[in-house]
Amino acid sequence: MNIPQDLKYTKTHEWVKIDGSNAKVGITDFAQHEITDIVHVELPEIGRQIKKEQPAAVIESVKSAFDIYTPLSGKIVEINNAVLESPEIVNQSPYENGYLFSIEFADIKELNDLLDADNYKKLI
Amino acid sequence: MEKLLNELSSSGVPSYNVKSDVEIDVQIPRNLKRNSALGLPVAAENDLLRHFTNLSRKNYALSTVFYPLGSCTMKYNPLINERIAKNEAFNFIHPYQPPESIQGILEIMYGLERDLCELSGMDCFSLQQAAGAQGEFAGLLIIAKYFKSIRQTRTKIIVPDSAHGTNPASAAFAGFEIVPLKSESNGSISPEKLKRILTPGVAAIMLTIPNTLGTFEKNIPEISKLAHENGSLLYYDGANLNAVMGIVRPGDMGFDVMHINLHKTFSTPHGGGGPGSGPIGVKAFLEPFLPVPRIEKKKSKFVLNYKKSESIGKLKAFFGNFPVILKAYIYIKALGAKGLKNVSEHAVLNANYMLARFKDKINVPAGGRCMHEFVLSPKSLFKNDVRTLDVAKRLLDYGYYAPTVYFPLIVEEAVMIEPTETESKETLDAFVDILTKIILEETGLEPQKLKEAPVNTSVRRLNEVEAARKPILRWK
């Protein structure tokens, strides 16, 4: 299972990559594997204000649907249109091309609540 | 492979034709006129008849195979129902005909309402709802309206995690917040756990009895007491009513609102997914909230009463799916009280017989006895990466429709079997033999056969992932 060292993680299997005042969010390799073949992705509207641990996106397989929670509070500043068109990218490249959205985070202290790679590894 | 309609020969003369005995006189202003082509097929009747007949033969249906689909009550659909329902005096009737010209229809609807009351122990029924899920929705709207009428704010509905998906969906549809209740491993409800979530904001608890694992909820008297002491109501999902007709009545168990699926318990056909009918029954104190119109008997005449100021209104246009209502009533008149009780006894007998033959070989989470259906969990027996889905597909090769699989969600790799009362011992035995063979022998010896299955159907296993990723939802 691929768990990059430079990312932060949540217990609900999202990853976070900090880039200045923005954070990129996606689902982990473990999550995409558990979900199996992803057939549809719904992403939040750009500009939406959202609170930590609120559902922000939906990922669907043939027989199930999963809410994806934002790990940080803030404003959605960008979404990955490519995964709307070709949802299989999330299966193929969960940490790179298959990210979901970027959020301009509101409270840097929330970062402390996230897991590092080693702790996430223990979780799964 | 059967061609699509748009691929059939278009050189023929169209099948249908009508003529006018008045002069064609059409003046449509340009801005209202259709400009685009319709693109409808042009096919001769002979070709169309073959097309649709050939397609019908690609279906496994109750009239061709055993259909042990759990929670769907795929019982024999008596032909006499269909025959009587073809009567023109039931079909060529407009819904807005004056009551004096539809006394027969109203008599049937009134009669079915009365019989359903007697059977269920409820006080009043409405037949307007088009399906079970619409019955649930109507029942929940009634609950909401009732609490509004007594000025109580109750916004929550408790739904066990073993419930049909329509329960939480209907409750959400009716504006409620869903409080899930974790059921025990045999699907039953723990009164202790219930107490913990039974707050003053709970409007109702939705229960299915027998539950989706096929066990009777033996704590129901206590659950009913707890609910009512809390001022909450009890909702009965009648999907599994086929187990208890003439044996125990929802009304007597303390339920305040319920729905019935006429297309399950009362033998009306499923039609490949509908039409159904979802009558709702309520206790007398909820009668003012039922949908309009109500059918009433004034002296010896039947009338429609729309003057119910507290009614939740209309669930659909007109009065309900009449042919379904009629077929259910024919079924009841064919069986009567004794026959209906006999139905439930034999539905439960058949299920228990199958269960008895399975239980020493395959894990049954809910234990060794059941009501009208039961759930197997063969997970521990699976080898070579075989899954329940493969077992289901393999059954198709043996000429059976598959049981309900992966439901209820609380059982891993669930196989849910409901034989119904209309299957013979021979059929049940043959099915048990095959399913046992598949799970016990073939998963180990010939896993490839399961992975490859089905091979005897008109198509092999279909790619559902691509269907959803790149949807093609009509011909081009």
Added chain:
Amino acid sequence: MNYTSRNQKDKNNMFRTIGINDINELFDVIPKYLRAKELNIAGGKTEQELISYFSNIASKNRILVSFRGAGIYDHYIPSLVGEIIGRSEFWTAYTPYQAEASQGTLQTIFEYQSLICALTGLDTSNASLYDGATAAAEAALLSLRVSGKSTILISQALHPEYIQTIKTYLENSRAKIVILNVSSNGTIEKSSVDAAVNDDIAAVIIQSPNYFGVVEDMQTLSSAAKRKNSLFVAVINPLSLGAFQAPGEYNADIAVGEGQVLGSAMSFGGATFGFMTVKKALEWKMPGRIVGQTVDKEGKRGFVLTLQSREQHIRREKATSNICTNASLNALAGCVFLSGWGDYGFKNLAEINISKARYTFNKIKSLEGFNAKFKNATFFNEFVIETQKDIKKLNKVLLKNNVLGPLDLSNMNESLKNCLLFCVTEQRTKSEIDSLVEILSKI
């Protein structure tokens, strides 16, 4: 009757296998004090007895020559329709959950979806809903869901039972319903949409031909709705689309309607089917089942239920709708109905409706005491006549002559007092129409 026939020998064997001596032991888990007393439900009739019993009841209904529509219509049903929906492989099958064993049902639904899309000119159809009224209500909910807005504008000339159904469906939501009033022409005017649309309007729902039979200027109304980015929902009579503009032509986002006219009997207003087509952008938000084309492992074409994660059996309380059972067999009737006309035949059918209705309209309005209510209206097969005659008496006389006369609109509102809604389909012959006119002339 008894459909559970089982000989005693088999039963005894089954008891032994289970380990019981008596069938009642199977119910031991149910407390004795809860058990039902003997029920009072008459029955136990044989087939023969059932036939005579129900023939007797049926004889209390009257089959009439119908000049009444208002949502349910007397149309010709070709023989093929009855033959196909009468095939037990279709009517005794369940929802096609096991796709490989349900290709008949699945392919016909795919064909149904294709035909409904062709008819309406929109991109995606579902597999059917209960009826026209619930389809309209689902369209309202769909609009609210995708837009995040909270108000629905509804034409006052939408079928009153559809309006009531939408109200019921929205009862416990936060959504508001605003009614657009009908003008003296019997239509919704652009100015009234203009005055009512604002940024909070999720959808504008307009029926055409409307409840009074009048064909609306959908192009203009649709543009007016789009001015504030509201969705435009067309409630349509599918048979009228042989002649009148299709929803796709006037940029509707959602088209819904009652499918009874496509091959289902009137049968007291149900069972029928509701249809819904939408623009592609809305397909993942649509309620109800959808069938898609795919391939099997050998590359052969086949069909499956798809986009299922929208539905209640997966999404539970977050589903797009609670619908499960729909109206599959009636939709199959619709599919068979639509497959045998060709464009020309279907257009001809619509034109016969228009012509017969016009013929009747012209005759009636020339009678003394009968006037056209909406002077310059374009109509399909229904029209409104205002009369000075005693309406109750008029319909009573017609009934005596085995005719189901026009619907009395007097109680709808003050402006429709003394108004009658007539319907004339291709089923009515010239002589039936002439004798209707004859009777009316003598009242």
